[in-house]
Amino acid sequence: MLDPQQLQHTVALRHQRVHMCHIALLLHALFSTVASTLSRLSLVRLRNLDLKPLVRVTNGRCRET
Numbered sequence: 001m002l003d004p005q006q007l008q009h010t011v012a013l014r015h016q017r018v019h020m021c022h023i024a025l026l027l028h029a030l031f032s033t034v035a036s037t038l039s040r041l042s043l044v045r046l047r048n049l050d051l052k053p054l055v056r057v058t059n060g061r062c063r064e065t
Helices: 004-015 020-027 031-040
Strands: 055-058 061-064
Touching: 004 020, 004 031, 020 031
Parallel strands: none
Antiparallel strands: 055 061
């Protein structure tokens, strides 16, 4: 289990798109611990990190919502 400080560091590194194996090495933690922690936070997939605004199409024109 990661302590709160390590957890914050893990989330910050993941938002910088650092791979889980590198995060585990930096924190001196097991890969499985880092992977399960990020999985609980829904940060395993890189595409989930930066959510882009939804685009709606109305009358043939795009606009952000």
